[in-house]
Amino acid sequence: MKGTVLYAPSDVSFEKRPEPKIIKPTDAIVRISVTCVCGSDLWPYRGANPITEPTPMGHEYCGIVEEVGSAVKTVRPGQFVIGSFATSDNSCPHCQYGYQSSCEHREWISTAQAPRLRVPLADGTLVATPEVPSDELLPSLLTLSDVMCTGHHAAVSAGVRPGSVVAVVGDGAVGLSAVLASSRLGAERIIALSRNPVRQELAREFGATCILAERGEAASQAVLELTGGVGVDAALECVGTGESVATAFAIARPGSTVGIVGVPHDVQVPFESAFFRNIGWRGGAAPARVYIPELIDDVLDGRINPGRVLDYETDLEGIADAYAAMDERRAIKSLVRVGTC
Amino acid sequence: MKGTVLYAPSDVSFEKRPEPKIIKPTDAIVRISVTCVCGSDLWPYRGANPITEPTPMGHEYCGIVEEVGSAVKTVRPGQFVIGSFATSDNSCPHCQYGYQSSCEHREWISTAQAPRLRVPLADGTLVATPEVPSDELLPSLLTLSDVMCTGHHAAVSAGVRPGSVVAVVGDGAVGLSAVLASSRLGAERIIALSRNPVRQELAREFGATCILAERGEAASQAVLELTGGVGVDAALECVGTGESVATAFAIARPGSTVGIVGVPHDVQVPFESAFFRNIGWRGGAAPARVYIPELIDDVLDGRINPGRVLDYETDLEGIADAYAAMDERRAIKSLVRVGTC
Numbered sequence: 215m216k217g218t219v220l221y222a223p224s225d226v227s228f229e230k231r232p233e234p235k236i237i238k239p240t241d242a243i244v245r246i247s248v249t250c251v252c253g254s255d256l257w258p259y260r261g262a263n264p265i266t267e268p269t270p271m272g273h274e275y276c277g278i279v280e281e282v283g284s285a286v287k288t289v290r291p292g293q294f295v296i297g298s299f300a301t302s303d304n305s306c307p308h309c310q311y312g313y314q315s316s317c318e319h320r321e322w323i324s325t326a327q328a329p330r331l332r333v334p335l336a337d338g339t340l341v342a343t344p345e346v347p348s349d350e351l352l353p354s355l356l357t358l359s360d361v362m363c364t365g366h367h368a369a370v371s372a373g374v375r376p377g378s379v380v381a382v383v384g385d386g387a388v389g390l391s392a393v394l395a396s397s398r399l400g401a402e403r404i405i406a407l408s409r410n411p412v413r414q415e416l417a418r419e420f421g422a423t424c425i426l427a428e429r430g431e432a433a434s435q436a437v438l439e440l441t442g443g444v445g446v447d448a449a450l451e452c453v454g455t456g457e458s459v460a461t462a463f464a465i466a467r468p469g470s471t472v473g474i475v476g477v478p479h480d481v482q483v484p485f486e487s488a489f490f491r492n493i494g495w496r497g498g499a500a501p502a503r504v505y506i507p508e509l510i511d512d513v514l515d516g517r518i519n520p521g522r523v524l525d526y527e528t529d530l531e532g533i534a535d536a537y538a539a540m541d542e543r544r545a546i547k548s549l550v551r552v553g554t555c
Numbered sequence: 556m557k558g559t560v561l562y563a564p565s566d567v568s569f570e571k572r573p574e575p576k577i578i579k580p581t582d583a584i585v586r587i588s589v590t591c592v593c594g595s596d597l598w599p600y601r602g603a604n605p606i607t608e609p610t611p612m613g614h615e616y617c618g619i620v621e622e623v624g625s626a627v628k629t630v631r632p633g634q635f636v637i638g639s640f641a642t643s644d645n646s647c648p649h650c651q652y653g654y655q656s657s658c659e660h661r662e663w664i665s666t667a668q669a670p671r672l673r674v675p676l677a678d679g680t681l682v683a684t685p686e687v688p689s690d691e692l693l694p695s696l697l698t699l700s701d702v703m704c705t706g707h708h709a710a711v712s713a714g715v716r717p718g719s720v721v722a723v724v725g726d727g728a729v730g731l732s733a734v735l736a737s738s739r740l741g742a743e744r745i746i747a748l749s750r751n752p753v754r755q756e757l758a759r760e761f762g763a764t765c766i767l768a769e770r771g772e773a774a775s776q777a778v779l780e781l782t783g784g785v786g787v788d789a790a791l792e793c794v795g796t797g798e799s800v801a802t803a804f805a806i807a808r809p810g811s812t813v814g815i816v817g818v819p820h821d822v823q824v825p826f827e828s829a830f831f832r833n834i835g836w837r838g839g840a841a842p843a844r845v846y847i848p849e850l851i852d853d854v855l856d857g858r859i860n861p862g863r864v865l866d867y868e869t870d871l872e873g874i875a876d877a878y879a880a881m882d883e884r885r886a887i888k889s890l891v892r893v894g895t896c
Contacts, residue, residue, distance in 0.1 A: 307785045308809045316809030316833050371835065444648045468649045468657030471837060478827050485824045489815065489839050492657050494712065496812060496835030 217328035218271045218533050223261035224541070226534040231270065234325070234332035239285035240303075242336030244295060246552040247277040248352045249326050250524060251536050252299075252360060253386050253547075254477050259537050262479060272327030273299040274359040276352065277552070279340070280330065288337045294347060295340040296510070297333055298502035299323050299360045304338030314338070314503035327533055329552055341506045343514065353521025353549055354513045357391065358506045361547065362520040364475050365391025365452065366509065367500030369399055372448035372473030376400030381437050382422075383462045384452030384476060385413040387523040387547040390420055392450045392475075394520055397421025398512065401448070405440060407433055407461075413546060416522060430457055434464035445470070451497070454478045468492045475500065524549035558669035559612045559874050564602035565882070567875040572611065575666070575673035580626035581644075583677035585636060587893040588618040589693045590667050591865060592877050593640075593701060594727050594888075595818050600878050603820060613668030614640040615700040617693065618893070620681070621671065629678045635688060636681040637851070638674055639843035640664050640701045645679030655679070655844035668874055670893055682847045684855065694862025694890055695854045698732065699847045702888065703861040705816050706732025706793065707850065708841030710740055713789035713814030717741030722778050723763075724803045725793030725817060726754040728864040728888035731761055733791045733816075735861055738762025739853065742789070746781060748774050748802075754887060757863055771798055775805035786811070792838070795819045809833045816841065865890035 217231035234243055249272050257263040276296040279289050289295055302309050302317035309317050321334050333339055347355060354362075365388050374380055378401040382392045385408030396404050397420060406422035407429070408414045414425045428436045438445060445467030451459055454476025462472045463484050474497035483495065512518045526545030528536050529552070536548035558572035575584055590613050598604040617637040620630050630636055643650050643658035650658050662675050674680055688696060695703075706729050715721055719742040723733045726749030737745050738761060747763035748770070749755045755766045769777045779786060786808030792800055795817025803813045804825050815838035824836065853859045867886030869877050870893070877889035 307783070311808065311810050313810030313833050442648070467652065469652050469654030469842075471835070474830065478830055481826060483824060483826045485822060486819050489819050492654050492839035492842075494812070494835060494837030494839075496837075498830050498833035498835075501810075501833075 215329055216530065217325060218530070220258055220265060220269045220271050222265055223259060226259070226537050228530055228533050231328060234330050236281060236283045237332065238334065239283035240335050240337065241283045242279055242286055242289060242333045242340060243281040244275065244277045244297065244331045244333055245280045246275050246326065246329055246331055248356045249275045249550045249552060250356060251540055251548040251550070253388060255537065256541055257477070257479065259541060270325040272325060273323040274356060274361065275323070275326035275331055276356050276359060278346070282336060286336045289340050289342050293342040295342050296355055296358050296506055297323065297340045298506065300499060300502070301333065301335040301339040302503050303335050304503065309338065312501060312504055314501040315499040327530070327550060329530065339503060341503070341510065343510065347514070351513065353524045354519050356549070357520040357523065358502065358509055358513065360502060361387045361523065362391045362395070362509065363502035363505040364388050364500040366395035366505050368392045368450040368452055368473035368475040368497060369395040369448065371475070371496035372450055372471050374399045374401050374448045377402045378447045379403045379441060380448045380450060381405040381407065381446040381465050382450045382452060383407050383458045385410060385417065386452065388475060389452035390416055390523050390546065391520055392452050393417050393422050394420040394518060396448070396450070398518055405437055405446065410543070412525070416546070419522065430461065433461055437465040448473060452476050454481065456481050459483060463488050463493060466493045471496050473497050523547045527551060556670055557871065558666060559871070561599055561606060561610045561612050563606055564600060567600070567878050569871055569874050572669060575671050577622060577624045578673065579675065580624035581676050581678065582624045583620055583627055583630060583674045583681060584622040585616065585618045585638065585672045585674055586621045587616050587667065587670055587672055589697045590616045590891045590893060591697060592881055592889045592891070594729060596878065597882055598818070598820065600882060611666040613666060614664040615697060615702065616664070616667035616672055617697050617700060619687070623677060627677045630681050630683050634683040636683050637696055637699050637847055638664065638681045639847065641840060641843070642674065642676040642680040643844050644676050645844065650679065653842060653845055655842040656840040668871070668891060670871065680844060682844070682851065684851065688855065692854065694865045695860050697890070698861040698864065699843065699850055699854065701843060702728045702864065703732045703736070703850065704843035704846040705729050705841040707736040707846050709733040709791040709793055709814035709816040709838060710736040710789065712837035713791055713812050715740045715742050715789045718743045719788045720744045720782060721789045721791060722746040722748065722787040722806050723791045723793060724748050724799045726751055726758065727793065729816060730793035731757055731864050731887065732861055733793050734758050734763050735761040735859060737789070737791070739859055746778055746787065751884070753866070757887070760863065771802065774802055778806040789814060793817050795822065797822050800824060804829050804834060807834045812837050814838050864888045868892060
């Protein structure tokens with residue numbers, strides 16, 4: 215089998231890799247239908263995270279179960295499954311508390327940009343669809359593996375509910391998913407921060423009621439002006455930089471909770487000013503395994519189409535350009551069709 | 556009139572001050588029955604906050620309304636009132652959102668350690684009792700002005716509910732109030748961190764089910780051991796130092812929200828580790844004006860007795876020792892009876 219390996223910044227290879235095998239009785243082997251490149255994959259790709267050794271890549275996936283270990287009970291070969299980017303046993307105290315992404319036995323999926331994938335803790339990690347879906351549904355189903363659930367987590371963490379006034383910081387795939395999630399949860403106003411026409415357009419399609427092209431201080435001022443100086447009920451931070459976090463806290467109204475899902479890189483939260491403004495924060499790595507069953511019917515029934523964030527398409531042989539397209543902002547997010555590779 | 560003025564660290568004076576007068580039609584003048592010294596008063600008293608000029612002191616108070624401005628509608632002379640430490644108009648967007656402590660027209664009360672006090676925005680700040688209460692209820696009613704509401708805010712911010720496993724970091728008056736508030740909200744287990752026998756005793760009286768004398772890393776380890784390595788559902792931070800905040804985050808279970816009410820002094824929250832453990836935070840300055848009506852019946856009916864934190868008593872002439880007693884930890888919190896001064 216061949217799989218994706220990152221050697222150094224901008225150096226992505228699709229090369230021979232060991233065939234995945236059942237190792238534990240709770241494992242499953244999934245034949246990948248589609249995978250994609252995550253915004254978080256760009257951190258090492260851009261050299262912002264160190265790469266200490268050749269690193270297999272990929273954690274967003276869906277496909278057909280090929281084989282299961284002897285202890286697997288809820289998924290079976292032939293089923294189409296969507297899996298979380300983090301494995302979970304669905305039974306430990308953290309899972310029972312609803313935070314599968316903090317499972318005591320969590321492993322990060324990291325070899326999904328390949329034709330086949332070993333998924334540990336298959337029962338607690340994979341969610342099967344009622345039947346094998348049609349090809350056109352694959353992109354949206356794939357987003358439930360991470361990006362759409364992560365946007366949803368930002369909205370849930372910030373308490374978005376019917377009537378909420380929301381602002382989304384970040385126009386990447388996660389930010390756009392957060393717009394869609396907020397709209398789905400009934401937000402009345404959704405302010406999207408974006409200066410990219412393609413992303414602005416998709417934000418509107420996803421439910422944004424207002425687009426602001428400003429950044430930093432100017433963005434904060436603009437959001438405050440739009441809200442009569444009050445700030446938003448729910449500021450959703452979907453980037454992970456110091457500036458985006460600062461903007462999210464600056465535009466949050468007193469008493470609100472900032473939803474932070476951007477994987478942080480050298481971020482200091484403005485704790486003391488937030489304390490005195492009574493602004494809190496929730497977020498982290500989305501418990502996708504909890505959200506997939508919540509969101510899957512909306513995808514299958516066509517009520518939401520989060521796969522629209524995947525605006526570039528290739529196959530595994532083209533994986534290097536899938537990264538480059540996102541790095542160069544030619545793509546919001548790159549879909550990789552695997553099929554019968 | 557005489558009032559309390561802080562001149563320099565450890566230099567508290569009770570001296571001639573201007574008589575408070577109605578300045579705006581929304582003001583009231585309150586004849587103070589009891590006031591007290593706040594843990595936050597000790598920051599400047601100990602030199603941790605700079606004192607740039609002689610500073611009148613005191614923000615916890617209850618007493619009899621003596622006079623009201625022409626626009627005041629809901630309180631009238633002769634009524635006994637409890638007021639929040641922060642004034643609020645009860646009508647601005649932040650007040651309507653439930654965060655009176657972030658009122659657009661907020662002023663911090665700061666001259667309450669005196670016989671009489673001007674309270675701006677009287678309608679939105681003061682809460683009257685049905686009748687003038689008996690003397691023995693005064694300490695507990697007084698705590699609703701700040702400390703009990705602040706402990707309650709820690710519990711509410713962290714989402715304490717029936718069955719919760721709670722840990723309270725800090726055995727000062729706020730921490731002890733947080734124990735009581737957690738018990739009142741139905742927590743099943745309440746772990747109090749304290750090494751002071753008097754405070755341990757009161758924590759137990761308030762509902763703590765377990766006392767830990769450890770601090771720092773050792774405290775975190777002990778709490779994790781008590782919770783099977785999981786951490787607590789609700790960690791309540793009631794100190795405001797870097798160590799106490801670090802402890803609160805370390806003992807919080809994944810997916811939980813730390814309640815932080817200790818006024819922070821050079822605190823950095825461990826944001827990235829909290830993010831990866833899915834731990835959030837809420838808190839800040841308690842919206843006491845919201846909580847007073849919630850808590851007042853429990854005090855009047857004797858179901859809670861938060862005034863037990865006031866274990867030292869003096870009058871205004873003894874105000875300097877009221878500070879010293881707390882500074883030297885002879886007192887948990889100092890009550891100052893004013894009466895007809």
